[in-house]
Amino acid sequence: EQDPTPNIPDGKTILCPGTLCPRKNQLRLLKAYAGLPPNLRNQYRLLLIGGRGWKDAEIIALATTTPGAEWRGYVPEEKYRELLSRCSVLAFPSLYEGFGLPVLDALQRGIPVLTTNRGSLPEVAGSCAVTVDPESVESIQNGLKRILSDSDLRQKLRRNGPSQAKKFSWERTAELLLSVLQ
Numbered sequence: 775e776q777d778p779t780p781n782i783p784d785g786k787t788i789l790c791p792g793t794l795c796p797r798k799n800q801l802r803l804l805k806a807y808a809g810l811p812p813n814l815r816n817q818y819r820l821l822l823i824g825g826r827g828w829k830d831a832e833i834i835a836l837a838t839t840t841p842g843a844e845w846r847g848y849v850p851e852e853k854y855r856e857l858l859s860r861c862s863v864l865a866f867p868s869l870y871e872g873f874g875l876p877v878l879d880a881l882q883r884g885i886p887v888l889t890t891n892r893g894s895l896p897e898v899a900g901s902c903a904v905t906v907d908p909e910s911v912e913s914i915q916n917g918l919k920r921i922l923s924d925s926d927l928r929q930k931l932r933r934n935g936p937s938q939a940k941k942f943s944w945e946r947t948a949e950l951l952l953s954v955l956q
Contacts, residue, residue: 788820788888788918789861791854791876792868794834794845795827799867799890799908804836806914807843814922815842818862823849855879862928863888863921866895869908872954874898878942881935886928888917894950902931902938 788807792798800822807820822837825848837845849857858864864880866889874895880887887903889895896905904927906917921927942950 785860785862786818787857787861788818788863788865788922789857790820790822790865790867791849791858792824792866793827794822794824794830796829797869798824798827799869800833801836802908802911802914803865803867804833804840804843805911806918808836808840809911809915810918810922814919818922819843820865821846821857821861823847823854823857858885859883861885863918865918866890867906867908867914868893868895871895873951877903878939881939884932884935886921886931887935888914888921898942900938900941902934904931 790800790803792800794800804820807815820840820843822843822845826834834845837843858879864876864885864887866874866877866887868874868890870893872894874889874893877887877889877895877898881899881902887899889899889903889905890908891905892908899905904917904921907913921931
């Protein structure tokens, strides 16, 4: 059983929430993180939070053997919000999402986001995130390098994220989610 209460230093963590499964694409994210230059891996750790899912053994194995990366299992909502408010970047590299609420949560809080150019995620993030090809480890790695190395970019994303999030009221979000579920 994983420790559900990880502590993170402010501004030194890439947070990736979501049930461990192929669709959430944590495996490619871990491979991309492992290939980052040592100075970035030493400066930023990768924290995966979320319960076990379908075909998760390889993800867990890589998370536990990649220096600087860790998986902490399911985290209660209150702790998730605390971790989100303290992370440097939210990484959400899903192959497909119906909506992508973690991206919206991060934008509202001015947290820089790395996400994919697939599904609803580009619409949710707008121009307020670094978008990558979720099927390319190299693309994810280049996106991580860019967002972690460019403090001006991170500042721009922090500043513009809340405005983008305002385009999605809770009423509009519920309508979109309902249409996806139907």
